[in-house]
Amino acid sequence: MARGKTVYICTECGAQSPKWQGQCPGCGQWNTLVEGVAEPAAGSGGRFAALAAGAGRLQKLSEINPEESPREPTGIEELDRVLGGGLVPGMVVLIGGDPGIGKSTLLLQALTRLAPTRKALYVSGEESAEQIALRARRLQLEAGDLPLLPEISLEKIVASLQTIKPDVVVIDSIQTLYSESLQSAPGSVAQVRECAAQLTRHAKATGTSMVLVGHVTKDGALAGPRVLEHIVDTVLYFEGDTHSSYRLVRAIKNRFGAVNELGVFAMTDKGLRGVSNPSALFLSQHQQPVPGSCVLVTQEGTRPLLVEVQSLVDSAFGNPRRLSVGLEQNRLAMLLAVLHRHAGIQCADQDVFINAVGGVKISEPAADLAVSLSIVSSLTGRALPPRLVAFGEVGLAGEIRPAPRGQERLREAAKLGFEIAMIPAANAPRQPIEGIRVIALDRIEDAFTALREF
Secondary structure, eight states: OOOOOOOOOOOOTEEEEEEEBOTTTTTOOBSSSSEEEEOOOOOOHHHHHHHOOOOOOOOGGGGOOOOOOOOOSSOOOOHHHHTSSBOOOTTTEEEEHHHHHHTTHHHHHHHHHHTTTTEEEESSSSSSHHHHHHHHHTOOOTTTTTOOOOOOOOHHHHHHHHHHHSSEEEEGGGGGGGOOTTOSOOHHHHHHHHHHHHHHHHHHTOEEEEEEEEOOOHHHHHHHHOOHHHSSEEEEEEOOOSSSSSEEEEEEETTSOOOOOOEEEEETTTTTEEEEGGGGGGGGGOOSSOEEEEEOOOOOOOOEEEEEEEEEEOOOOOSSOEEEEOOHHHHHHHHHHHHHHHOOOOOOTTTEEEEEEGOOOOOOGGGGGHHHHHHHHHHHOOOOTTEEEEEEEEESBBBBEOTTTHHHHHHHHHHHOOOOOEEEEEGGOSSTTTTTTEEEESSHHHHHHHHHHH
């Protein structure tokens, strides 16, 4: 058999190049070209036939009468929170995560709860029906009526969907499927893009809710072309250490709900269980206040979370190190410069290590004030006052800028028993919040002046 012609395909945009290049000629990204089989170009007859069939029907926006689509809860509260309340007819969800983190377990639990009331289907391209049955038995799931389809051929899967007409479908995983119309191997850029497009088209045409499981690269990003994330309606990421019992599911994109929502799960011998009070996971239980620890009130979507931020400042041997786990490292360098310039706190000859307890990743700038307080506490060896929380963004000029949803953060802190809150002056509540004392700050040096009173 003659060897097929190879081309280099960009994993970000899908552009093709006859030879390898360091930079993609289509999107300009570096080191994204991978070798693949060149697919034959579609003939022009189909394109002209489509044009001859007539143009699409135009509609005025004022003539369209949209209706709110009913949501179907999955029965798992934390998953419904991330999805925006549940599944929507015709919704396509892409969920990714490291191997063994619990993607298949969570979706199998959701399907077994939906099966008694909705017609569900589990399509497995990685595991056999016996392996899935063993998992269901190990998790003690009542999955007797759940149909399984071990298949990797796209054409056979679509034919089965047209025959069975399920309401909810799980495809595990999209990288294992292949279309007979393409010559490349399963998992290639062309195959992943074509299979995802065909399945999405079927879901939209029939109103089927579809969940696609995606592999991730060594950097934690979803494998395959970047256009895959644009095709689907919702993108979920599994976070957390596989050696820990806690898992976080975060919504990166959601056309039917809020983005950056966070679902917290605990892995047990009976599968993943939702955590009702996730703030307790991210707070260390110290017998007494310790230097270098500060509690941050962060906002994940619509949910305020209390996370302990820990700092360790120690004398450097050689070049000082700056290490941040769970927080942005470049922002740490900026905060150290602001502390030196506006508060007179010198850390140039010190190693600085920052950690967010519990493995949570904090991306919002409202963590600046809590990080600054924990650094100064570790540097001076003095613990912060007990039952204190903080949030607020620190600017380069030393000002403390407001954070969104400040009232909800304060109420969550008061509910968990915290008594003192150091916050931006712009977030100060007009009416006192029972049980918590608010210290409003305008500049970063004001925070350390207020600490001297304790």
